[in-house]
Amino acid sequence: MQVVEKGETYDLSYAKKAMFVVVxxxxxxxxxxxxxxxxxxxxQKEFTINPNDVSWVLTIYLLVGTVSVALFGKLGDMYGKKRMFLVALGFYTAGVILNGFAPSFQWLLVTRAIQGFGMAIFPLAFSLVREEFPPSMVPQVQGMISAMFGVGMVIALPLGAYVTQNYGWRWTYHSAAPFAVLMFFLAWMILRESRYINPGKIDWVGVLLLTVAVVPLLVGVTRAPNVGWTARETLTLFGVGIIGTVLLALWERRVENPLLPLKIISSRNPAIVNLGIMFAAFGISMMSQANTYILQLPAPYGFGKTILQSGLLMTPMALTMLVIAPIAGKLMPKTGAKPIAVTGALTASAGLAFMSKYATTLSLGQFVGMISLIGAGITLMNISLINVLVFSVPPRMMGVATGSNSLFRNFGSTWGPAIAGTVMSTYYVLFHPPRAPAFVQIRIPTEEAYRVLFGGAAGVYLFLALLVLGVREVMKGGKIHEVEDGGEKEVVVE
Incomplete structure (x- = not known):
C-alpha cells in the first residue's frame, strides 16, 4: 500500500516491517x-580485580559509544544510514559474541570497546524512522521505541540475575548472541537504504578533538566519587576535557564539513532537546540509583528484595510505559508535542517531590505505584522531545542531529550515578549485616540521602518543564510542521 505525504511516496507495508525491526x-x-x-x-571475583577496575566494563562501553554515536551519525548522512546501521550493529554483535569468551579482564575490556561502537545503532535507527516512515506514523513509532527501553530493562534485570546465578556471567552474553545475530540479518533483509545522502569528507580532526573533549570528562565523572571531586586527577581530567571542548567548538565553526555542525545542533529546537535529554537522563539515573537501594536494602532501610524480585517489581512501570507511549504518539499530532512534554515533566517532578518526602514510609505497593506514575511522566517527555528533534532538522542532517542527541544523553547518564554515589557517601549510617563478622560494617543511605536524590530529580524535571516552553511547536491540530532542505513543509495527519 502506497501513501503520499509532503509530496513523498511511502510504502506502508514496508514501513510496518521496518517498524518491527526498530521496535x-x-x-x-x-x-x-x-x-x-x-x-x-x-x-570481579573470576578475574580477581577490585570494584574500581570492574566498573571499567561499563565505562569503556560508554566512552567508545559516546564518540561513535557522533561519528556514525555523520557517516550515515554521508554514505547511507542503513549501511552505517549495519556496520554499527555488526560491531555490537561481534562484541556480544566475543565478550562471553574473553580469557582475561583485559580482553573483556577490548571486546566491550568493540561493542561500544555499536551504540550508534540508536541514532541511526531514529534517523531511518524519520526518513522512511510517513510523517504521520513517526510519533507512534518513536513512542513504541521509547516504551521498549523500559520493557527491555524489566526483562533483563531479573533474567540476568537468574542466568548469572545458575549458569555464570558468560551466559548472559551467550544467551544474547543469537538474538544479536538474528537482528542483524533481519535489518539486512528488511531495511532499505535511506533516501537522503549528504556526501562530503570526514572531519578527522573533529573526531580527534571530540575524543579529547569527551573521554577525559567522562572518565573524570566516573572516577570522582572514588578519588574525590577536588582530587588532582579529577581536576586534571576535567581541565583537559574543557580545553578539548573549546578547541572542538572553534574547529567545527571554521571547517567546511564539520563532524558536529554547530549551526544545526545549536539552533533553537535541537539545542533545547539536547539540553533537555541530558538533564532528563541525569534525573532518571539519580532516581534509579535511589530505587535500587530502597528495594534491595534490608528492613528497616528498605524492602529487602533480591535483584530478581526487584526486577519483577519494576514490571508495572514498564507496562505503564508500554501502554502510554504509543497512545501519546497517536495523540501528539493533534495536541502538540509541547503540551505532552510539559505534562510529562510536571508529572515526573510532582511524583519525585512526593517521593523525596515519603519514599521511606510507603508500603511496597505504594512505592511501585509511584515509580510507575513517574515513569509515565518521563515517557511522555522523552517521546515528545525526540519527535521535536526529528521534525526540526533537515533529513540530510538527521544522522548528525540524532548522534549529537545521543552524545548529550550519555553525558547525563554518566553524571547521574556519580552524583548519586556522592550523595549516598555523604548521608549514611553504618550497618552490621546479620551473621557477618563483628568487624564488618557497610554504609546504608539515610532518609536524607533519598530526600536529596528524589528532591534533586524533582527539581531537574521542574526545570525541564520550563525549558520545554521554549520549544517551537512542530505539530498541532492534526498538522506536522517539518524542516526540509528548502525550508518548512506542512503535513496533514488524517
Whole structure:
C-alpha cells in the first residue's frame, strides 16, 4: 500500500516491517546491557580485580559509544544510514559474541570497546524512522521505541540475575548472541537504504578533538566519587576535557564539513532537546540509583528484595510505559508535542517531590505505584522531545542531529550515578549485616540521602518543564510542521 505525504511516496507495508525491526532493537540492547549489572560482582571475583577496575566494563562501553554515536551519525548522512546501521550493529554483535569468551579482564575490556561502537545503532535507527516512515506514523513509532527501553530493562534485570546465578556471567552474553545475530540479518533483509545522502569528507580532526573533549570528562565523572571531586586527577581530567571542548567548538565553526555542525545542533529546537535529554537522563539515573537501594536494602532501610524480585517489581512501570507511549504518539499530532512534554515533566517532578518526602514510609505497593506514575511522566517527555528533534532538522542532517542527541544523553547518564554515589557517601549510617563478622560494617543511605536524590530529580524535571516552553511547536491540530532542505513543509495527519 502506497501513501503520499509532503509530496513523498511511502510504502506502508514496508514501513510496518521496518517498524518491527526498530521496535525490537531496544529490547536487544537493554536485554544485553541490563543483564550485565547483576553479573559485575561475579566478573570481579573470576578475574580477581577490585570494584574500581570492574566498573571499567561499563565505562569503556560508554566512552567508545559516546564518540561513535557522533561519528556514525555523520557517516550515515554521508554514505547511507542503513549501511552505517549495519556496520554499527555488526560491531555490537561481534562484541556480544566475543565478550562471553574473553580469557582475561583485559580482553573483556577490548571486546566491550568493540561493542561500544555499536551504540550508534540508536541514532541511526531514529534517523531511518524519520526518513522512511510517513510523517504521520513517526510519533507512534518513536513512542513504541521509547516504551521498549523500559520493557527491555524489566526483562533483563531479573533474567540476568537468574542466568548469572545458575549458569555464570558468560551466559548472559551467550544467551544474547543469537538474538544479536538474528537482528542483524533481519535489518539486512528488511531495511532499505535511506533516501537522503549528504556526501562530503570526514572531519578527522573533529573526531580527534571530540575524543579529547569527551573521554577525559567522562572518565573524570566516573572516577570522582572514588578519588574525590577536588582530587588532582579529577581536576586534571576535567581541565583537559574543557580545553578539548573549546578547541572542538572553534574547529567545527571554521571547517567546511564539520563532524558536529554547530549551526544545526545549536539552533533553537535541537539545542533545547539536547539540553533537555541530558538533564532528563541525569534525573532518571539519580532516581534509579535511589530505587535500587530502597528495594534491595534490608528492613528497616528498605524492602529487602533480591535483584530478581526487584526486577519483577519494576514490571508495572514498564507496562505503564508500554501502554502510554504509543497512545501519546497517536495523540501528539493533534495536541502538540509541547503540551505532552510539559505534562510529562510536571508529572515526573510532582511524583519525585512526593517521593523525596515519603519514599521511606510507603508500603511496597505504594512505592511501585509511584515509580510507575513517574515513569509515565518521563515517557511522555522523552517521546515528545525526540519527535521535536526529528521534525526540526533537515533529513540530510538527521544522522548528525540524532548522534549529537545521543552524545548529550550519555553525558547525563554518566553524571547521574556519580552524583548519586556522592550523595549516598555523604548521608549514611553504618550497618552490621546479620551473621557477618563483628568487624564488618557497610554504609546504608539515610532518609536524607533519598530526600536529596528524589528532591534533586524533582527539581531537574521542574526545570525541564520550563525549558520545554521554549520549544517551537512542530505539530498541532492534526498538522506536522517539518524542516526540509528548502525550508518548512506542512503535513496533514488524517
Amino acid at each position: 525490537l532493537l531496544p529490547l536487544l540492547i537493554m536485554y544485553t546491557e541490563a543483564m550485565l549489572t547483576p553479573a559485575l560482582p561475579t566478573i
